[in-house]
Amino acid sequence: MPLLEIKNLRVAFDTSVGEFIAVQGIDLSVDEREVLAIVGESGSGKSVSMLAVMGLLPDTATVTADSMTFNGRDLLTMTVEQRRKIIxxxxxxIFQEPIxxxxxxxxxxxxxxxxxRVHMGMDRAQRRARAIELLQQVGIPEPEQRLSTFxxxxxxxQCQRVMIAIAIACNPKLLIADEPTTALDVTxxxxxxDLLMRLQAEHGMGLIMITHNMGVVAETADRVVVQYKGRKMEEADVLSLFESPKSNYTKALLSALPDNATGDRLPTVSDFILDAPDGAPA
Known part of the structure; x- marks a missing residue:
């Protein structure tokens, strides 16, 4: 049984000009100890899909699915209180902008x-000791002194490391990392x-990596879901995706990598005839 399984996810937002469909017909799953990458350009519905799982979308959003289960439990039929105990x-x-x-x-x-305090019921001394331990795990120097830092x-x-410490504090079964390296320098x-992959291996978590960076996909993922304009274009193990992509959109993403450049300029997605599923915008 997959750790997380979603079938036919649809997310729509009520706007002043009518309904806007952000995600349509998404199927995906992730197993324990597996790294799943969700890849696509900005606006492809990657973050919205995972915020729907977390129950963190605004009231203007309508979320439906044939099923959405976590560890065998139905997320769609849970009360708000039941979901809060899991989330x-x-x-x-881990969100995009740590600061x-x-x-x-x-x-x-x-x-x-x-x-x-909220999820583990620890007393003050236990919480302090665990917080220091977590800051050590994520590589923050002088963790005891850092507790009083804003x-x-x-x-x-460092803020991103703190966000990771908060995320792994309760030893979650599933960690979702939404563009975890955005706005950080290359080093x-x-x-x-490296930190995320080490923690994932040590704790045996399922990990969903949301990214637009194909280099990150190659370095971290076991399996990949490619999204475009709210639709799933392709799903494959990482080696198959890079060696023989099936979707024109995936081919466009891979061809836009600097290492794959063949002319005076990098190709863009618009250079390709995209094969959007029925009902998806061209």
Whole structure:
């Protein structure tokens, strides 16, 4: 049984000019200890799909699916209270912008300890000890002193490490990483990716990596789902995807990589005739 399984996911938003369909007909699954990459350009519905799983979309969104199960439990029929017990404990998410995701009014220590208080019921001493341990795991120097630091006093890379510490605090079964290296320099990107892969292996988590970077896909994923304009274009193991992509859109993404350039300029997605599924915008 997959750890997470979604069938025929649809997400639509009510707008002033009518309904906007952001995600249509998405099927995906991830197993324990598996790394699934969801790849596509901005606006392809990658983040929206996972925010639907987390229950973090606004009230203007309508989420439907034939099924959406986590560890055998139906997420669609859960009450808000039942889902809150899972989100942050069994399913955790690392968001795109760590500095924006951390609360600037509270210290790093408070924000890590709050997760442990809500989901693990630890007392103050236990929470402090666990917070120090987590900061050590994610490579923050002088973790005991860092507990009293505010997010604005840390670099982007350090804030991302704090977000990872919060996400793994309760040893989740599934970790969703939404563009975890966005806005970080190349050296820090590599460190963050290495950290995520090490933690995933050590804790045996399922990991969903949302990205537009095919290099990240090649380096981290076991299996890949390619999305375009809210639709799934292709799904394959990572080696098959790179060696023999089936979708024209996937071929466009791979051809736009600098290493694959054959002319004076890089090709763009618009250079390809895309094979959008029926009902998807061209």
């Amino acid at each position: 942050g404990r069994d399913i955790a998410m 924006a995701s951390l609360n600037p009014c509270f210290t790093v220590g408070f924000q890590i300890e709050e997760v442990l 997010p604005h006093q840390m670099s982007g890379g 820090i990107q590599k460190q963050i990716l």
